[in-house]
Amino acid sequence: MDKTDLAWVSLSTLLVLLMAVPGLALFYGGLVRSKNVLSVLMQVLSTFALAILIWFCYGYSLAFTQGYAFIGGFSRLLFSGMVDTAHPEYVLAGSIPELSFAAFQATFAGITCALIVGGFAERAKYSAVLVFTAIWMSLAYLPIAHMVWSPGGWLFERGALDFAGGTVVHINAGVAGLVGAYYIGSRMGYGRESMQPHNLPMSMTGACLLWAGWFGFNAGSALSANETAALAFFNTLLATAAGIAAWVAVEWKRKGKPSLLGAISGAIAGLVGITPAAGLVGAGGALIIGAAAGALCVWGVNGLKRRLGVDDTLDVFGIHGIGGIVGALLTGVFNARALGGPGLETLGAIPYQLWLQTEAILTTLAWSGLVAWLACFIADKLCGLRVSPEIEREGLDIHSHGESAYQR
């Protein structure tokens, strides 16, 4: 076992935790209306916790053990055989205890499930969110994680590149959020009433915690305190700055004013874009990927959103879906050595790699989309997907959770 690697991966696990709760929770919480802020914080915290429990019971085993092309096996149910506490030496995964690898990956499953709640925020029933999460994580997250990251997984064996989760986390969550938002329907008064964010400083705080935590997400995915981690670390810094600059520039030019919400959205877009590429491209590639993700996600939350006509409350697809697709595709380009990356030997290898990336994107879109639809269907039949119109009017905080965030 390598103690330095263990220290780095453990710290990275904490950083990913920082991204999800509090980072994502506060980012989302500030963007909804004041009557629903607690419901969003509660959904992020709960789905994260639920994902960790599932991960321990059977999630890790199905995602990361040898099995089939689409799903792993049951050899690590309840983490069995991973740790014999009577013995001082634990089973290793690479240079760290497998227990630490499983803990690191647990936080990825958690944040992916938490990301989705942004799609149907402000109207979903709490019980339905839990049912949806349990089904979607079991039937979509685990197979996709296995396919992309686990030896023996279909897309892994094909050679699709996804350093830290562009497909597994962001496209996966993005399309699930979109399907969820479509299935549940628009919020009451959507497009007619003011639904402006109730606390942008809260969102700013959350977004910056996301940026800080994302270093664990990306650089930690090297699973070692090595040069690849250093590269992923710097790329995460640079691409985010490029994402902010690109979003602000496009918004300033097209809408007349550069907004803070635009800048923090650009940061998230840049981070999403660089996620699949972090340790697989050079700095120049990272700069271009960050800027491209930032600029295209402005379209994702404007033109594309209007065309789709779906009330994806917090733009899970517009930012995580689109940013993830941009990042996944461009990873296949800037991975080439001639373009500063550490991978593809020749420029001629790019088209085939792009096809592999496209294959992974399409598989994730279709698989996650179908499972999300099924999960909505089951949750709807079991407990009803949506709160009643009166509750939606008065707010989820007081009705679903019996508390309110602010004194009136």
Next chain:
Amino acid sequence: MKLITAIIKPFKLDEVREALSEIGIQGMTVTEVKGFGRQKGHTELYRGAEYSVDFLPKLRLEMAVPESMLELALEKLCAAAHTGKIGDGKIFITPIDQAIRIRTGECGEQAL
């Protein structure tokens, strides 16, 4: 006795209060209000969603003054709240039938 009700720009409050204190106005009530006049609203943009904000925040001041101080008070109030730009606000004057200081039971101008 007259009741002066003034709608002013929020950032002008301190100047108005000082100007009125100087001439001996003993008290006023301030309320945060929203409304529209000729200034109209503005639009706000959050990602793809555009909202027009029709009601702008203003302050409503209410103060009771003796007949003798009315002219001077209005003059000072106007000068202090003035910026010359659209949206400076309005002043309304209404007669007061009676005023009572609750602590002592004093009535009329004694109570102001």
